[in-house]
Amino acid sequence: MWRYDPPLDDMRFTIEAVLDAPASWSQCPDFADCDAGMARQVLEQAGRFAAEVLAPTNAPGDLHGCRLEGGSVRAPPGFRDAYRAFVAAGWPALACDTADGGQGLPKLLDAALYEMLLSANHAWSMYPGLLHGAYRTLKRHASPPLRERYLPHVVSGEWLVAMALTEPQAGSDLGLVRTAARPHADGSVRIHGTKIFISGGDHDLTDDLVHLVLCRLPDAPAGTRGLSLALVPRNLPDGTRNAMSCAGLERKMGIHGSATCVMNYDGATGWLVGEPNRGLAAMFVMMNAARLHVGLQGLGHLEMASQNALRYAHERLQMRAARRADGPQPAAADPIARHPAMRRTLLGLAALTQGLRIVAYWCAVQLDEADHHHDAARRERAARFAGLLTPVVKAFLTHHGFQGANAALQVWGGYGYLRDYGIEQCVRDARIALIYEGTNEIQAIDLLMRTTIGDGGAGLTELLDVLAGDVARCEADPALALYAAALKRHCDAARDATAALARRADDDPEWPLRVADDFLMGLGYTLLAWAWARMAIAARADPDAAASARRLASARFGTEWLLPDGERFWQRAANRDARLPDVPD
Numbered sequence: 019m020w021r022y023d024p025p026l027d028d029m030r031f032t033i034e035a036v037l038d039a040p041a042s043w044s045q046c047p048d049f050a051d052c053d054a055g056m057a058r059q060v061l062e063q064a065g066r067f068a069a070e071v072l073a074p075t076n077a078p079g080d081l082h083g084c085r086l087e088g089g090s091v092r093a094p095p096g097f098r099d100a101y102r103a104f105v106a107a108g109w110p111a112l113a114c115d116t117a118d119g120g121q122g123l124p125k126l127l128d129a130a131l132y133e134m135l136l137s138a139n140h141a142w143s144m145y146p147g148l149l150h151g152a153y154r155t156l157k158r159h160a161s162p163p164l165r166e167r168y169l170p171h172v173v174s175g176e177w178l179v180a181m182a183l184t185e186p187q188a189g190s191d192l193g194l195v196r197t198a199a200r201p202h203a204d205g206s207v208r209i210h211g212t213k214i215f216i217s218g219g220d221h222d223l224t225d226d227l228v229h230l231v232l233c234r235l236p237d238a239p240a241g242t243r244g245l246s247l248a249l250v251p252r253n254l255p256d257g258t259r260n261a262m263s264c265a266g267l268e269r270k271m272g273i274h275g276s277a278t279c280v281m282n283y284d285g286a287t288g289w290l291v292g293e294p295n296r297g298l299a300a301m302f303v304m305m306n307a308a309r310l311h312v313g314l315q316g317l318g319h320l321e322m323a324s325q326n327a328l329r330y331a332h333e334r335l336q337m338r339a340a341r342r343a344d345g346p347q348p349a350a351a352d353p354i355a356r357h358p359a360m361r362r363t364l365l366g367l368a369a370l371t372q373g374l375r376i377v378a379y380w381c382a383v384q385l386d387e388a389d390h391h392h393d394a395a396r397r398e399r400a401a402r403f404a405g406l407l408t409p410v411v412k413a414f415l416t417h418h419g420f421q422g423a424n425a426a427l428q429v430w431g432g433y434g435y436l437r438d439y440g441i442e443q444c445v446r447d448a449r450i451a452l453i454y455e456g457t458n459e460i461q462a463i464d465l466l467m468r469t470t471i472g473d474g475g476a477g478l479t480e481l482l483d484v485l486a487g488d489v490a491r492c493e494a495d496p497a498l499a500l501y502a503a504a505l506k507r508h509c510d511a512a513r514d515a516t517a518a519l520a521r522r523a524d525d526d527p528e529w530p531l532r533v534a535d536d537f538l539m540g541l542g543y544t545l546l547a548w549a550w551a552r553m554a555i556a557a558r559a560d561p562d563a564a565a566s567a568r569r570l571a572s573a574r575f576g577t578e579w580l581l582p583d584g585e586r587f588w589q590r591a592a593n594r595d596a597r598l599p600d601v602p603d
């Protein structure tokens with residue numbers, strides 16, 4: 019049966035043994051009270067909420083979907099109650115600063131919380147998923163009166179937030195946004211326009227909600243330099259309803275429990291957040307937080323697909339295995355988990371889940387250090403690393419979340435194709451994460467053009483130096499020679515491709531764009547090579563012999579069977595001469 023068992027052991031192993039996050043917290047004065055014990059308690063409680071409260075709403079929410087009734091959107095049954103329990107437990111405020119009424123805990127723990135929520139119910143998790151990004155945007159860019167009025171409600175989660183960017187003619191290209199903001203005498207603006215695809219644009223989870231709307235003031239320059247950001251609440255401060263409405267719900271392939279709204283703003287009252295025409299900079303704060311969140315969706319799906327496929331493969335008996343288990347042989351057939359083809363799938367899912375969790379959590383550690391480390395140089399370095407890792411986490415994890423769910427479906431054979439077994443919903447839900455929050459192609463372009471070539475490859479070289487630091491650690495232990503060689507090979511390939519692209523992109527400006535997707539995937543596999551090396555180092559030091567052997571086997575499987583996939587990406591990224599013809603008319 020499809021169910022969620024929070025992978026608390028693996029999460030603790032990642033946080034404590036692989037990343038040694040408590041040592042990082044000890045370098046951050048704001049996290050003086052955080053330690054491994056406290057983190058374990060948070061994970062246990064979050065796991066209980068995800069498994070006991072949220073997971074039971076997942077399949078019914080998919081079947082029921084959202085409804086637009088009398089102009090208002092209703093989320094599926096159970097979603098509102100689950101959200102109330104979430105707020106009552108204080109989860110939205112986990113990583114908000116104590117000065118703002120938050121708990122002041124590391125983002126790493128917030129990432130672990132969201133991994134579990136997203137495994138349990140992706141659609142539901144879309145509603146609170148933007149809270150932290152909105153908190154950071156308002157804290158940094160809103161005027162003091164606006165902050166005073168809205169920030170406490172966002173910190174507590176009492177009011178939810180929607181991010182309103184997309185319009186029919188403006189998808190990846192936000193420079194084409196047309197929604198108008200007309201200044202009003204009292205300092206507010208009136209918003210006119212239509213947005214599409216707005217997640218949580220309207221719903222009944224909370225009594226009020228606020229939209230952060232990308233819009234254009236009169237006489238603003240064309241393109242992204244003329245965009246402003248406005249906060250537009252569903253209810254005005256005097257209690258009356260604002261002039262905004264949900265004109266329809268998008269009919270989607272998956273995440274049916276998430277309300278994806280067409281929103282009309284008919285002179286809705288709003289207030290600018292940040293400077294006029296500087297809206298995109300303010301919005302980027304929110305979009306960056308959302309990109310990590312979407313990457314965690316990929317991880318959540320991978321974990322869910324992996325653990326359920328493993329359970330099923332042990333129960334399902336079909337055909338005799340080439341190598342049978344020792345002892346009496348009563349059954350005519352063996353569990354499919356014994357067949358090599360299924361073993362490859364199951365071991366691949368487990369190794370990817372563990373490796374990608376290390377990568378995602380490491381990104382969260384960088385975000386924590388960027389904000390809280392006592393050393394300014396370390397804060398700056400962490401911010402550079404977070405900038406490089408975020409697009410990889412978004413695109414690489416969502417790629418594997420979907421591909422992994424798709425591969426897992428095969429384990430159920432024909433049953434996997436039916437609605438009753440859970441994996442079919444997992445595949446449908448996982449697909450969207452490659453598209454929204456900047457498509458994976460846009461993430462790859464951002465990584466290569468802006469973050470890598472933009473500084474001549476210096477930032478990425480610095481990151482690769484840190485990864486390559488673990489080559490020496492592996493070389494010091496003969497049992498880890500395999501990991502040293504693989505990590506070195508991947509770091510060298512990454513350096514060569516980065517240097518070539520940074521050096522020679524000028525004479526062929528289209529070259530980086532032709533290979534940006536390969537570059538991001540190659541870097542993803544390089545990070546996996548590092549993650550499995552770190553996993554093996556930590557497992558070697560684990561006094562629990564059974565756990566150590568299990569993790570070493572998983573890291574070894576990933577390194578031997580999956581890393582070769584990564585090498586072709588670096589080969590293509592470095593091949594400047596491969597022709598890419600125009601597509602025929």
Ligand SMILES: Cc1cc2nc3c(=O)[nH]c(=O)nc-3n(C[C@H](O)[C@H](O)[C@H](O)COP(=O)(O)OP(=O)(O)OC[C@H]3O[C@@H](n4cnc5c(N)ncnc54)[C@H](O)[C@@H]3O)c2cc1C
Pocket residue numbers: 180181182183184188189190191214215216217218270278450453454455456457458459460463
């Ligand atoms: C379920 C769902 C929820 C969403 N939630 C929100 C939300 O809450 N708020 C919001 O504002 N939006 C939301 N969106 C919109 C989403 O962010 C956009 O769909 C996405 O940004 C892509 O825009 P588009 O669909 O117009 O595709 P297009 O921009 O038309 O792109 C089509 C294809 O062309 C590719 N492409 C475009 N330009 C380039 C280029 N320069 N180089 C290479 N490839 C390129 C894209 O990668 C894509 O594969 C949501 C969408 C969905 C489906």
